[in-house]
Amino acid sequence: MSAPTDSDLWPDIQPDAARRLLRAGLDSFAERGYHATTTRDVATAAGMSPAALYVYFPSKAALLFEISRDGHQKTLGLVEQSLAHAGSTTDKMRYFVRIFVAWHARRHTIARVVQYELRSLPAKEYQVVRGLRRNIEAGVRALLGSGVEHGEFDVPDLHTAATVVLSLGVDVARWYSEKHPKTPEQLGDEYAELVLRMLRAG
Amino acid sequence: MSAPTDSDLWPDIQPDAARRLLRAGLDSFAERGYHATTTRDVATAAGMSPAALYVYFPSKAALLFEISRDGHQKTLGLVEQSLAHAGSTTDKMRYFVRIFVAWHARRHTIARVVQYELRSLPAKEYQVVRGLRRNIEAGVRALLGSGVEHGEFDVPDLHTAATVVLSLGVDVARWYSEKHPKTPEQLGDEYAELVLRMLRAG
Incomplete structure (x- = not known):
């Protein structure tokens, strides 16, 4: 790669x-x-x-804001794409984990700056990014909630489960590098399987 | 708190x-x-x-090294404590996830500096920390391997599963704050349950 x-x-x-x-x-x-x-x-x-x-x-802050806003907008796009994906909620969740993990592997430098420099954003810019983060979290909770509603998932706590699903993807950016033996998509498939187990899907 | x-x-x-x-x-x-x-x-x-x-x-590097070495040593201690914990491998893994997640919540500032400034360590110091990280990973893989051997866990890929277990704990430090409604231990218990599901334990 x-x-x-x-x-x-x-x-x-x-x-x-x-x-x-x-x-x-x-x-x-x-x-x-x-x-x-x-x-x-x-x-x-x-x-x-x-x-x-x-x-x-x-300003330097405007540059960081643009990197952060764009990165968040793109990951929100992945959530929206998954919600609109064909099939059962299990299919949508598999698809989401796959593309979310793959994105964080492939875009690890962007993801690291976006996540680790969040506190460096000025207050007003932080609020904008925070709004995007809330939409990302709400989208994942909606996916989980729909799985529970349709009897596809068994989730002890929606909030914790959403955090864990997002955490698993985000943290890939911390350690992934182009030298890793697995491609972003292979990793995404493995993670999707593990997340579906966690949700007792299927 | x-x-x-x-x-x-x-x-x-x-x-x-x-x-x-x-x-x-x-x-x-x-x-x-x-x-x-x-x-x-x-x-x-x-x-x-x-x-x-x-x-x-x-030097400033010596200060970062001491924070990093000590933080890694302590998390390695958690792995060793878990390997020595009484009971089945499932019990050991539950115990490990609980204390590892709780540590990253309670010590979130240390954990963030330790993880995000890893690349700032000088080469020689980095090698020492890398050795500790390898021991941490090997310990978690040993725990997983023992669970598979005893027929307690079903793990598609030991390496990926070890990464996921560690990732879940480490990433708690990124977002946890003292304002969070759950205590480090409550979070640790919830995560332990989710990890055991992932390993198809019990």
Whole structure:
């Protein structure tokens, strides 16, 4: 598996200079942490001047916010895709765990920055991201609740089960690397099987 | 639940000044990240001069290493305690998940610094910590393997199952706070039940 390009990561961001800055910000935050990174570091890594950076992002915080907002929006998209997936709730949950785990393996650098630098977001930006996180959690709880309602899942505590399902996916980003013998999708399949056991599905 | 004191965290570290420095290092690394923290920041937070810090820790890296080594040693202790626990392998695994999850909830700040700043350790120190991590993983795999051998567990892939069990505990540190409605032990019990389901125990 080769490292993703800037346009793999942010196909919808234009122009190319903004994407380059996001990538430089991502790599610097992942390497040294948000607080140890200056806007000059990011601009230099993107081959630009600090002044040019401000054309696209008014601050370092705006850059982190864009990485975080986009990452959360994409994982919320995975939840929505799963809720709309054909088949039983068991099928939807299998599909969700598979794509959620695979995303966190493939996008481990983004996921790490998104999760570990959450507290570095300014208050207003944090609220926006928090709203997205609540929607992600609510979506997973809806999936679990629907499984219970249809007699497909046995769940002692919806809140804990939702946390565990999300936790398993998120934590893959902490340790996964391209050197891992399993592909993101293989891992996703294994995790899906384990989660369905946990829910006593099928 | 009240915040832990320095002597709760490091009862075996002497003298008090060294403990105060560990605590100041821990809080600063957790707040701003390792790279954005200077030895002066740590010394000031501990109410000491940078020169006094060097009496106990030759560098900022030595401080991170001590936090990391001690944290890993303690979690390895939990694995060893569980292997030696009375009863069936199912009992040992239930006990392990309970104390491992509770530890990561109660010691969430230590666990976060230990996990997220792993790559900030110098090469030699990283090797020591890596050895401890391998022993932790091997212990959990031994627990799983013994359960399979005794016909107590059904595990599709030992390596993935060990990763998942550890992941569930470690990730609690990412989101747990003292405001959470459940105590570390309540959470530990719920997680233990879910893990045993995953292993098709009992």
